[in-house]
Amino acid sequence: MAFSTAVPAGERLPVTVLTGYLGAGKTTLLNRILTHEHGLKVAVIVNEFGEVGIDNQLVIDADEEIFEMNNGCICCTVRGDLIRIIGNLMKRRDRFDHLVIETTGLADPAPVIQTFFVDDDLRDELRLDAVVTLVDLRHVLQHWQADEVQEQLAFADVLLLNKADLVDEAERAAIEQRVRAINPMARLLTSTNADVPMQQILGVEAFELERALSLDPGFLVDDHDHEHDATVGSLALVEERPMDLDKLGSWLSELVAQRGPDLFRMKGIIQLAGEDCRYVFQSVHMLLDGDFDRPWKPGERRRTEFVIIGRDLDAAGLRAGFAACGA
Amino acid sequence: MAAEPVLVNEQLSGALQQPITALAWSPDGELVAIASGGGELLLLDFRAGCEELLRGDRDQSLDAIGFSSDGQFLMAVGQAGELLLWELGGSGVRPLALEPLALGAGWLDAAAWRPLGLLLAVAAGREVRLWDGASRQWCPQVLDLPGTVQALAWSADGALMAASCNGELALWQPLASPAPPPFRLATASAGLGLAFSPRAGLLAAGQMDRSLLLWPELGQGTPWQFSGFPAKVRLLAWSDQLGSLAPPLAVASGDTVVLWSQHDTGSRGWRPQPLLWHGARVNALAFAPGRPLLATASGDGTVALWDGNGALRQSLEGDGQGFNALAWRPDGQHLLAGGDQGRWWLWPVA
Numbered sequence: 213m214a215f216s217t218a219v220p221a222g223e224r225l226p227v228t229v230l231t232g233y234l235g236a237g238k239t240t241l242l243n244r245i246l247t248h249e250h251g252l253k254v255a256v257i258v259n260e261f262g263e264v265g266i267d268n269q270l271v272i273d274a275d276e277e278i279f280e281m282n283n284g285c286i287c288c289t290v291r292g293d294l295i296r297i298i299g300n301l302m303k304r305r306d307r308f309d310h311l312v313i314e315t316t317g318l319a320d321p322a323p324v325i326q327t328f329f330v331d332d333d334l335r336d337e338l339r340l341d342a343v344v345t346l347v348d349l350r351h352v353l354q355h356w357q358a359d360e361v362q363e364q365l366a367f368a369d370v371l372l373l374n375k376a377d378l379v380d381e382a383e384r385a386a387i388e389q390r391v392r393a394i395n396p397m398a399r400l401l402t403s404t405n406a407d408v409p410m411q412q413i414l415g416v417e418a419f420e421l422e423r424a425l426s427l428d429p430g431f432l433v434d435d436h437d438h439e440h441d442a443t444v445g446s447l448a449l450v451e452e453r454p455m456d457l458d459k460l461g462s463w464l465s466e467l468v469a470q471r472g473p474d475l476f477r478m479k480g481i482i483q484l485a486g487e488d489c490r491y492v493f494q495s496v497h498m499l500l501d502g503d504f505d506r507p508w509k510p511g512e513r514r515r516t517e518f519v520i521i522g523r524d525l526d527a528a529g530l531r532a533g534f535a536a537c538g539a
Numbered sequence: 540m541a542a543e544p545v546l547v548n549e550q551l552s553g554a555l556q557q558p559i560t561a562l563a564w565s566p567d568g569e570l571v572a573i574a575s576g577g578g579e580l581l582l583l584d585f586r587a588g589c590e591e592l593l594r595g596d597r598d599q600s601l602d603a604i605g606f607s608s609d610g611q612f613l614m615a616v617g618q619a620g621e622l623l624l625w626e627l628g629g630s631g632v633r634p635l636a637l638e639p640l641a642l643g644a645g646w647l648d649a650a651a652w653r654p655l656g657l658l659l660a661v662a663a664g665r666e667v668r669l670w671d672g673a674s675r676q677w678c679p680q681v682l683d684l685p686g687t688v689q690a691l692a693w694s695a696d697g698a699l700m701a702a703s704c705n706g707e708l709a710l711w712q713p714l715a716s717p718a719p720p721p722f723r724l725a726t727a728s729a730g731l732g733l734a735f736s737p738r739a740g741l742l743a744a745g746q747m748d749r750s751l752l753l754w755p756e757l758g759q760g761t762p763w764q765f766s767g768f769p770a771k772v773r774l775l776a777w778s779d780q781l782g783s784l785a786p787p788l789a790v791a792s793g794d795t796v797v798l799w800s801q802h803d804t805g806s807r808g809w810r811p812q813p814l815l816w817h818g819a820r821v822n823a824l825a826f827a828p829g830r831p832l833l834a835t836a837s838g839d840g841t842v843a844l845w846d847g848n849g850a851l852r853q854s855l856e857g858d859g860q861g862f863n864a865l866a867w868r869p870d871g872q873h874l875l876a877g878g879d880q881g882r883w884w885l886w887p888v889a
């Protein structure tokens with residue numbers, strides 16, 4: 213299933229998903245977003261009502277409700293409550309410019325993300341801007357093994373390392389390294405009291421294909437699989453030879469059919485044989501999306517870079533399958 | 540009624556501040572209620588020739604409104620999570636607002652009066668609750684569902700209530716004595732729209748998985764299942780005209796309307812006729828009472844009128860804004876439409 217829609221991105225309402233384990237500072241950030249003078253009228257959907265300290269008619273409570281979309285496949289899920297509430301809210305879309313969804317500390321972000329690509333109405337009317345995950349620098353290691361923590365790190369486009377005032381630099385750097393091992397693609401920010409420039413978290417356009425990949429520069433150089441200390445990890449694949457799109461498409465389809473629930477996100481910039489344009493690709497569990505992008509620039513290093521974030525990744529098998537897609 | 544009477548029988552258009560979300564006619568066709576995404580509620584009284592804004596813009600949507608079958612009450616529910624009720628004394632008498640009833644179940648968007656009597660069913664989270672206009676109390680009976688109620692509908696005789704959530708359709712006889720336990724049917728996805736036929740006792744459910752379920756006998760027996768719609772099936776309307784067997788059924792899915800008619804009672808007896816004309820999502824559809832005439836309203840800024848054979852008879856436009864809602868006057872001669880920028884139009888339909 214592709215996740216593109218015919219409606220241009222500029223006509224769709226941007227949505228930011230705010231995740232983070234309990235106590236990471238989501239409410240503080242939400243209150244900042246609501247009071248910040250960014251000129252945006254922001255509507256907020258919360259799953260833990262009463263925490264937002266601001267009286268605002270556009271703060272709406274929803275009860276998390278997961279709908280399976282595909283005969284019980286555990287990863288093909290959406291949030292039924294969001295479909296209903298946002299459907300109601302979109303009748304008044306001229307009243308706000310941006311939608312923020314705050315998930316509970318124990319939520320898996322995948323159903324929220326998938327809702328915006330699977331639901332007929334929502335995918336035409338809204339555009340997922342970014343998943344912003346707050347990390348409590350002081351306490352995150354205590355909860356490191358929790359599935360929710362790892363999922364929230366893995367799905368993030370922006371990782372906000374918060375409560376920096378409560379740890380020293382060595383502790384912060386150690387956590388950053390472990391976070392990077394799970395998610396090398398996210399924009400990494402450090403904050404105290406969730407005090408970050410709003411333009412770093414709103415208007416990120418992380419799901420626009422042309423921004424498919426922005427890797428930590430050190431990551432590809434590192435070129436080994438990053439499963440240092442967790443079942444959730446990431447793998448970077450680099451190929452200098454041009455690839456074959458048909459082979460790559462078959463390999464990816466087969467891969468998500470077999471391992472979809474364990475493959476959280478993939479992103480890639482592909483160099484195709486006989487093509488002057490880059491091919492860009494991304495996925496969320498079993499949702500795949502790919503398209504031709506701009507031409508390679510003169511002097512740009514033409515090669516394929518592909519990152520997989522997932523659970524129990526079989527690095528050797530993935531490398532072999534990927535390498536076999538050469539043209 | 541209002542301080543400044545307006546001759547609404549000559550007024551064919553008006554405007555609220557925010558997008559129109561719901562429209563309703565009183566059973567005698569003398570009153571119209573119009574609700575908006577800002578929580579405005581306007582009451583037009585045709586016999587007295589006046590209008591009254593029962594509620595102003597307060598930035599919290601109203602999403603479902605309706606008159607009780609005897610015209611005694613007007614109800615409204617929406618974003619604030621309260622049931623609002625007005626007692627109506629008839630044409631020319633100022634409506635009396637009852638104390639709002641908070642349900643504590645978040646945004647309310649589905650509620651329906653029983654076709655007979657004074658019972659109002661309200662979808663409140665994972666429950667269907669009943670408010671009794673005779674006693675002005677909540678009834679002790681509550682229907683529980685395993686998920687948030689997405690849609691509800693009464694059978695034409697008012698004996699049966701259907702309610703759907705993700706994975707289940709429940710059929711309930713709240714007034715039977717002794718009341719049997721609700722009959723529960725498993726469904727593959729969420730029922731987004733429910734409608735009993737006004738005759739012949741069929742039940743239709745529009746599903747999120749782009750399918751339509753049709754039960755022959757009030758939800759009993761094996762349903763026909765039709766899949767392959769272009770988008771989720773949200774809107775359903777039965778004609779009150781008899782077809783060759785069952786009455787015709789109109790279904791909206793994305794920008795497509797499909798007119799279904801039954802030609803024999805076999806598994807392939809239902810035939811779909813796509814009515815392809817709208818250029819954006821269809822947001823409302825309704826058959827005219829007593830006539831083989833279907834109206835469909837779309838975000839493309841048009842209302843289309845189709846005859847019983849699915850032929851486009853006429854298209855209507857307002858001022859370019861998309862349409863959100865439609866309601867036929869019970870006489871079938873007047874069509875009210877509400878726009879996504881707050882304007883409403885009333886058209887006499889010859």
Ligand SMILES: [Zn+2]
Nearest residue numbers: 285287288498
């Ligand atoms: Zn799946």
Ligand SMILES: [Zn+2]
Nearest residue numbers: 393434437438
């Ligand atoms: Zn490493």
